[in-house]
Amino acid sequence: MDNHRSHCPVNLAVEIFGDKWSLLIIRDIMFEGKRHFREMLQSEEKIATNILTDRLAMLEQMGIITKRPDPEHKQKQIYSLTEKAIDLVPVFASIGEWSIKHLPVDTEKYVHASQLARANKRFIAHLKKTLMKEHVI
């Protein structure tokens, strides 16, 4: 059984994050340090509750994030990135570089994005290592 439209690398990637929200959720966890559902709901783009629920479940199923009960608040889930997600750092860097060149990015507000867009390989490697420590046990 194979439900992929093709085995092209671009297609397989957009089958996972080719929508208006998935990369923003990963961005929030990766660069904003958001680990809880409620925090992700409060992002500027105003994701709807049902869409956030859907996308988190999909990202978990695709091996991009994991969740576990928060030891400090038993009612809450805490979300973590997997190594598969952390390997998306260079994708965010290349998207950031392109957006800053071609789109009306607010570079003062999104300082992190500007840094990443100018990032050299060493900085990307450092960020990935930091994320691995925070997210992957």
Added chain:
Amino acid sequence: MDNHRSHCPVNLAVEIFGDKWSLLIIRDIMFEGKRHFREMLQSEEKIATNILTDRLAMLEQMGIITKRPDPEHKQKQIYSLTEKAIDLVPVFASIGEWSIKHLPVDTEKYVHASQLARANKRFIAHLKKTLMKEHVI
């Protein structure tokens, strides 16, 4: 007037190509040399006619592609990439690298993708230059 959900670089990018088809259309023009509507319809992922029409119009409006009548077949339109599109080469390279590591890519069929995923900066620069000559007058 500003209809953007935010001015985050990731958001502004997914507002353009955050869907299941746009990056595949750009891929077809960029890597498969497809320049006509009919050729794009025949791609493996089987895009529907109305979706292809929609996405091409959106990509034209966003300054990613241009179209003009084909001098050899007056009925046909010929599509070209803009510099804004050609600057997406590093985004395709980083997506390709990620997909090959984490998803069931057919690397024999998509040789070009594997090359790009391993590409060094010199190769990316060369590809961009070639595309500029072919597409941007």
